[in-house]
Amino acid sequence: MAEPRNALVTGASRGIGRAIAATLAADGFRVLCVSTREGGCDDTLQECHRAGGEARAFVCDVGDEASVAQLAETVEREFGALAAVVNNAGVTRDGLVLRMSTDDFDSVLATNLRGSFLVTRAFARGMTKARAGRIVNVGSVVGVVGNAGQANYAASKAGLIGMTKAMAKEFGGRGVTVNLVAPGFITTDMTAKLSGEIQKGILQTIPLGHFGEPKDVAAAVRFLCSDAASYITGQVLMVDGGMAM
Numbered sequence: 001m002a003e004p005r006n007a008l009v010t011g012a013s014r015g016i017g018r019a020i021a022a023t024l025a026a027d028g029f030r031v032l033c034v035s036t037r038e039g040g041c042d043d044t045l046q047e048c049h050r051a052g053g054e055a056r057a058f059v060c061d062v063g064d065e066a067s068v069a070q071l072a073e074t075v076e077r078e079f080g081a082l083a084a085v086v087n088n089a090g091v092t093r094d095g096l097v098l099r100m101s102t103d104d105f106d107s108v109l110a111t112n113l114r115g116s117f118l119v120t121r122a123f124a125r126g127m128t129k130a131r132a133g134r135i136v137n138v139g140s141v142v143g144v145v146g147n148a149g150q151a152n153y154a155a156s157k158a159g160l161i162g163m164t165k166a167m168a169k170e171f172g173g174r175g176v177t178v179n180l181v182a183p184g185f186i187t188t189d190m191t192a193k194l195s196g197e198i199q200k201g202i203l204q205t206i207p208l209g210h211f212g213e214p215k216d217v218a219a220a221v222r223f224l225c226s227d228a229a230s231y232i233t234g235q236v237l238m239v240d241g242g243m244a245m
């Protein structure tokens, strides 16, 4: 039997990342699941196994260069070049600009934008050498339309769009595609923090009339990692129930 193709998914301990991991495992990828905590991906591994796939867990802070270098060394030694990288790890530290601390700004950029850069840089060499690979960044509708109280988060996700397009141009000649999936409001721990009042207001802006589920985002990532998407690069795929159009 052929060796499974390896897909690395950051932020795989819960929410959207867990759904992406399980979906790629069901598609036959060996999924390398990353989160910041030892044991953080235990439930995800079980889901991947239930989906009939193989999965392994790794601890890494994607915003930390040494931590990413360590991850890349371990993964490449054990599994060689990756077929896919999904930069899904993300955080919010919301606040109005006039009250936002520099640390709140920097830390969100460090995980969401710098983290995706560091992880991609660490694994792209193997992909370009293999002349094949899929990189999918998880952005946000907020990176496209902005959102009061999320200047740091919006900047990080808008930055990811520019980075996706730049990398798509750099890696295109080497057979590596780079795309971004931009979720709208998806029911996870991240959005559970928002008050009922805020959730009600957001619901009114969604043409499809309901919040999304992690599996909705996972389906888009699965498509971009599949052979069916081999001629698609540098694109932003909105998975937002029509919030931004």
Ligand code: NAP
Residues within 6 Å of the ligand: 010, 011, 012, 013, 014, 015, 016, 017, 034, 035, 036, 037, 040, 060, 061, 062, 063, 088, 089, 090, 091, 111, 115, 138, 139, 140, 141, 182, 183, 184, 185, 186, 187, 188, 189, 190, 191
């Ligand atoms: P979530 O439930 O809060 O999960 C976040 C994941 O990121 C966790 O697995 C967490 O791991 C990981 N993570 C956080 N900081 C990390 C770091 N420095 N290094 C490595 N992993 C880290 O979030 P979610 O709702 O599933 O969101 C996933 C992605 O979708 C994010 O990029 C988010 O911005 C984006 N998104 C979400 C929504 C939404 O409505 N939920 C909408 C648009 C975009 P630990 O368990 O170790 O903390």
